[in-house]
Amino acid sequence: MIMNIGYIAAGWIFDYVRELNLHVSVFGFAPTTHQQLFIVSLAFEIVLFPVIYFIRRGADAANGGR
Numbered sequence: 538m539i540m541n542i543g544y545i546a547a548g549w550i551f552d553y554v555r556e557l558n559l560h561v562s563v564f565g566f567a568p569t570t571h572q573q574l575f576i577v578s579l580a581f582e583i584v585l586f587p588v589i590y591f592i593r594r595g596a597d598a599a600n601g602g603r
Contacts, residue, residue: 554577558570
């Protein structure tokens, strides 16, 4: 279910970034639309990393087993 939600959100984000048609130039680097999408994806990963880290930090790795 989470993958399906991510797929739908990615479609909306992809269309939104494409429709913006930004022409940004940073130090002579002018990313294409697909490069902009990779940058947006990287930003989401950077934001989500601490969240996942702190959620998993309290998880117990011990297996009750048999």
